[in-house]
Amino acid sequence: MTEVRDNKAGSRFELDIDGNIAFANYRATPQGVIITHTETPLPLRGRGIGSQLVEGALALIRADGRRVIAGCSFVADYLRDHPENRDIMA
Template identity: 70%
Template sequence: MAASVRDNKDRSRFELDVGNDIAFANYRLTPTAVIITHTETPRALRGRGIGSELVKGALDLIRRDGRKVIAGCGFVVDYLDRHPEDADLVA
């Protein structure tokens, strides 16, 4: 469907390209965790699972870096509630 999620460190956000659009999740870093503060999927792309794909990819990157996640956004809270397999990442 889309390219891989990437960490745009300069903009402090995870990004997912979908066609000519970008879904993104803003974050702030702590010494041990990543606080995802906001997710945004372009209106035309909503309802297609792209937000979930974005969060899953972000969590994979966070796991790879050995950090935890703090859900500072309702979408991420809901995602983590629906995906208990990622509970080990929650700070």
């Protein structure tokens, strides 16, 4: 499985698949990490890449001891469908 990385300079989580980059923009605040937008390139859509990206981003946020705030509908839906992540929701 390809790993999600935190591109701190670009304020986004990234996932490279088949030469394309899916990403989740974020903004760090004292309350947590607000994921403001997710985007999966057209050739990668319909393969669960967006969910894999968010799952990896949440793992990085959890590992840093931070909390997540859903600032886009995709992340809000993901968190609703994956209640095991409630522990890091701000």
